[in-house]
Amino acid sequence: MNWKQAIQDYQNYLKIERGLSKNSITNYSLDLQKLINYLQDHEMETSPVQIDMETVQGFIYAIAKTVNPRTQARVISGLKGFFNYLIFEDYRADNPMDLIETPKIGRKLPDTLSIDEINDLILAIDLSKPEGERNRAILETLYGCGLRVSELLNLKLSDLYFEEDFIKVTGKGNKQRFVPISDINKKYINIYRNEIRVHLPIKKEHEDILFLNRRGKQLTRAMVFTIIKRLAEKIGLKKSISPHTFRHSFATHLLENGADLRAIQQMLGHESITTTEVYMHVNRAHLAKVLNEYHPRK
Numbered sequence: 001m002n003w004k005q006a007i008q009d010y011q012n013y014l015k016i017e018r019g020l021s022k023n024s025i026t027n028y029s030l031d032l033q034k035l036i037n038y039l040q041d042h043e044m045e046t047s048p049v050q051i052d053m054e055t056v057q058g059f060i061y062a063i064a065k066t067v068n069p070r071t072q073a074r075v076i077s078g079l080k081g082f083f084n085y086l087i088f089e090d091y092r093a094d095n096p097m098d099l100i101e102t103p104k105i106g107r108k109l110p111d112t113l114s115i116d117e118i119n120d121l122i123l124a125i126d127l128s129k130p131e132g133e134r135n136r137a138i139l140e141t142l143y144g145c146g147l148r149v150s151e152l153l154n155l156k157l158s159d160l161y162f163e164e165d166f167i168k169v170t171g172k173g174n175k176q177r178f179v180p181i182s183d184i185n186k187k188y189i190n191i192y193r194n195e196i197r198v199h200l201p202i203k204k205e206h207e208d209i210l211f212l213n214r215r216g217k218q219l220t221r222a223m224v225f226t227i228i229k230r231l232a233e234k235i236g237l238k239k240s241i242s243p244h245t246f247r248h249s250f251a252t253h254l255l256e257n258g259a260d261l262r263a264i265q266q267m268l269g270h271e272s273i274t275t276t277e278v279y280m281h282v283n284r285a286h287l288a289k290v291l292n293e294y295h296p297r298k
Helices: 003-016 022-041 053-064 069-088 115-123 130-145 149-153 183-199 221-234 243-256 261-268 273-281 284-294
Strands: 166-170 176-180
Touching: 003 022, 003 069, 022 053, 022 069, 053 069, 115 130, 115 221, 115 243, 130 149, 130 183, 130 221, 130 243, 149 221, 149 243, 176 261, 221 243, 243 261, 261 273
Parallel strands: none
Antiparallel strands: 166 176
16 A cells, blocks of 8 residues: 555545545645655655654654654654554554653633624725625624634525524534524625625535625635735734634633633534633633632622
8 A cells, every 4th residue: 555545545434434524634634745755865765554653753753853843743643543444454463652752731712802802803804895794694694603724615695594593504514503693694684685795706616605705605704814814904903813713702701791611612513512611711801800800709
């Protein structure tokens, strides 16, 4: 078995059996390509079945000099998964990554925006241009429903259950969940749909996609990042933000206003409550205020 065939088989496994997203599969593949590049640079001829711990250890030492600990940990985790797959398929009897330790990394707390900052970003949108209504609806949906950017891009007209005040979201691993949507969020989506989207030259394959570019095609991740970056520059925002910042802000503001952590977990689509618990650490001052206000022995 050569590397090309092994990676192709692994990609099919991740897509069909694990149900991972295209972006996740691409990231796993890129990390495997780093290992292949290392072997080629050092003129090492070894297959996925034959490669040993000493060789992969040399690779990990090499990339440790060029990437941060978080990236290094991701590469190690990805390689462990790849070799476990080969064991599962009876191509190998052992995992050469078993004795390689993952670097300790601190838990990175998510950046958030204040309510005023979110309002300033939305008010900065130029509504005199057709894409302005779309961009306002995008920001309102990212913040109003706490979506990942991939979930936003894949949101369909058929996923909108406005009479029931819900939208259907397809998240990681193609898992679907229903997320509540507010009246103001519905208002701006409807303005975009009824006044802007209906006039676009929509491509047949994108007829059911909600957010489109001016050529009637599905938006890209890069375009959404660019929209947000330009708005941040326009209002002089010093924070480094992305579409995910609105998701973090959604969860943080709900928690600060008394929402139940389990409810937030369901809306975000987190498989484990421990993932959602990171928001318990975002605003320590708020937690201290809650303690002082509600504890009987304050």
